[in-house]
Amino acid sequence: MKTRDKIIHAALELFNDGGEPNVTTNHIAAYMGISPGNLYYHFRNKEEIIHSIFDEYAQDLRVRFQPREEAVLSADSLLQYLDAVFMLMWRYRFFYANLPDILSRDPVLQHKYLEAQENLHQDIMVVMRHFRSLGLVTLNDDDLLSLATTLKLVATSWISYQTAQAPEAKITKAVIYQGVLQMLSVIRPLTSMEGRDVVLQLESHYCDQVERDVS
Amino acid sequence: MKTRDKIIHAALELFNDGGEPNVTTNHIAAYMGISPGNLYYHFRNKEEIIHSIFDEYAQDLRVRFQPREEAVLSADSLLQYLDAVFMLMWRYRFFYANLPDILSRDPVLQHKYLEAQENLHQDIMVVMRHFRSLGLVTLNDDDLLSLATTLKLVATSWISYQTAQAPEAKITKAVIYQGVLQMLSVIRPLTSMEGRDVVLQLESHYCDQVERDVS
DNA sequence: GTCTATACTGCGATAGAC
């Protein structure tokens, strides 16, 4: 692997582990056993490293969140869809842990982020309207929008909410799965009979995942 | 007013306005027209200033969130209750904008925060059980807990979620009110007939507030 | 209590040899 890529991956690892604000370029270099100078040969500055990570993330997000017809048709394929999305959150968790901070320091990144969010919002609305047309939820347009906002908020804030509530605890996959469960608990009261079955199925699956991950 | 208190209030103002990480002790001193040395005569360090602000906040929170019997009995007094709480969020909004960051740098504050949260959680549960016993919502114990989590999450994350979505926009009271509306939209689907009336009343009130604040 | 001046620190970043 190229040094440049190694730097990106080392940085991602350290950011996820220690929080982006606490990881300096020197830390990254030391961790890799290369010199600071070498790091700066490959990247103009720390921002550029973060940008590179974000670009990977945004591309992944875009691909995985692409609404796929089959994902909405069965509980099982919906599950694949959710899994993919939340593994993405896990992989780039440092980002979710300090979003306002990171964005406020970097207008260019802020802009990229907004574009990605816009995209995401469209995709979510498509999926949710699809649910509605299948009769799994019964909501008017306003309620659908509120729900989308709540779900996005839970998803993007879950990690930082949890670290604020239980700081000593590391962010584990179990924490992520609990976030999915929280989202499902928001959706459940809004479902029809058929929809409820799907949600309950998903809930029991993610409960198992939490169990497995804790033990 | 004592210099010490002036420092606290100047810091609160600057933190709210510019974000705590971007405000240094020098900024505070310059803003007040005193010397950095003088500031450090009154406070050992920046942390201690933040602690003082947090102590004021925690005390306010405790008092205002104290469940009052009458607050739950009519939509009107419930509204007083909500207003008081959200004005508190407004007054100390810098805190909500950077919670994970601020806490991760300061274990003592983290601990104080957890105590305050524990308290808050108890109070919320009391209020919600009261709602249930009045027949305004129909939920089992698990659902009640999920709802509490979602509401706390929306409340604590709303400001940072909004700043991430619309960074250039200042945090105004309208933003806070929209947060209340978001919470109400979460509650609405869970209410009984009578409960729904109360929620709708509250929603129309906060809609008016948003309107008024925008214009 | 308040000031001025300054020391200390850690991080971001660069220069120049190899």
Add this chain to the structure above:
DNA sequence: GTCTATCGCAGTATAGAC
């Protein structure tokens, strides 16, 4: 491409005069 050495800066914090 990689290293060593080092600069500059911003922010925290202190010393000592008034």
